[in-house]
Amino acid sequence: MRPMWAYRPSLRPAEIHPALRSFADECTAVIGRLLAYIGVLALIAIVGIKLFAALSPGADDTPITRANWSVASRSSPAFAVTKVDPSLKTETYEILRHPGGGRKDVLRWSEAPDGKPVVELEIYRPGSEERTSEPPIADLAGRMDPGGVRPVEAAGLIDSKFGPVRLVTLAGEANPCLGFLKNLDNGNLRLSGWSCRATGLPERRAAIGCLLDRLILLSSGNEPKLAELFAHAELRRGRCAPAGSLKARADWVTGPQPPELRGRL
Numbered sequence: 727m728r729p730m731w732a733y734r735p736s737l738r739p740a741e742i743h744p745a746l747r748s749f750a751d752e753c754t755a756v757i758g759r760l761l762a763y764i765g766v767l768a769l770i771a772i773v774g775i776k777l778f779a780a781l782s783p784g785a786d787d788t789p790i791t792r793a794n795w796s797v798a799s800r801s802s803p804a805f806a807v808t809k810v811d812p813s814l815k816t817e818t819y820e821i822l823r824h825p826g827g828g829r830k831d832v833l834r835w836s837e838a839p840d841g842k843p844v845v846e847l848e849i850y851r852p853g854s855e856e857r858t859s860e861p862p863i864a865d866l867a868g869r870m871d872p873g874g875v876r877p878v879e880a881a882g883l884i885d886s887k888f889g890p891v892r893l894v895t896l897a898g899e900a901n902p903c904l905g906f907l908k909n910l911d912n913g914n915l916r917l918s919g920w921s922c923r924a925t926g927l928p929e930r931r932a933a934i935g936c937l938l939d940r941l942i943l944l945s946s947g948n949e950p951k952l953a954e955l956f957a958h959a960e961l962r963r964g965r966c967a968p969a970g971s972l973k974a975r976a977d978w979v980t981g982p983q984p985p986e987l988r989g990r991l
Contacts, residue, residue, distance in 0.1 A: 794855070795830070798823040804947070805831050805849050808940045809966070811923075816841055827853025847919040847937060851952075862916060863894070866905050870920045871896055878905065884931050886938040887959040888917065893931065904930045908938075913955030917941075936966035 798821040810817065816836040823829055829851045834843040846869065852859075859865070867878045874896075881893035881904060888908055895902035903922040910916065917938065924930045946953035 795822045795824055797821070802945065803831065804943065804945045806942055806944055807833060807847065807937060808942055810835065813837065814845065824853060824855045826855030828855050844922045845919070845937065847941070850916040850918065851914055852916065862907055862918065866894065866907055866918050870903060870905050881927070884935045886935050887962040887964065888938060891934070891938065901925070904934060906934050910955060913952045915952065915955065939963050939966055
């Protein structure tokens with residue numbers, strides 16, 4: 727009698743037919759090629775979209791760094807300008823914030839009835855975004871001449887409670903508006919803006935000086951250096967007056983007229 731194990735069926739798995747194995751390999755190869763093609767097409771599409779956005783005539787020419795600024799409607803004003811000219815009927819206060827930590831307080835004044843701004847003051851407290859932002863003079867030129875390509879020219883200096891302030895004008899204008907720029911490193915602050923008020927450069931220079939002298943701090947938040955900066959500046963605050971009465975405070979550099987220099991620079 728034969729033992730029982732002699733009748734136990736074989737447990738060896740059935741072999742796969744060569745045709746089925748060949749079909750599976752072919753499907754794997756086709757799927758791999760399709761994924762590679764799709765990846766290449768997606769890469770080409772991304773590059774094409776970026777090139778189109780950069781070269782398209784209708785593309786927005788605003789620098790990328792500006793696009794990251796957003797209006798902070800819930801933030802409280804930190805600055806104010808006292809004794810504003812009563813002929814300026816409209817004042818707007820806008821606060822912009824950047825993900826890098828920067829903050830811009832922008833004040834604008836308009837004349838009735840058209841409502842077009844004639845004076846702008848921007849108080850910028852930079853954050854980490856300052857390293858990648860455009861130069862301050864280029865930013866000021868863009869605000870004075872939106873969409874334009876006119877360069878700016880130096881227009882001398884004026885004195886203020888924050889010290890000497892640099893003035894610029896747009897080239898090619900008979901009666902140009904005056905822009906101003908002042909960096910205050912000890913308070914991590916930059917003052918800039920422009921004024922189209924008055925009819926002549928001496929009057930506009932005096933108006934900008936008064937605007938800066940009347941700038942006060944409402945809240946410093948958690949920035950003690952900012953409070954210290956304004957406290958020291960108030961000690962140098964002068965009396966705002968017409969351009970002709972500022973001569974006692976001015977010298978040959980910061981006088982009402984641009985300094986007349988002899989010879990070449």
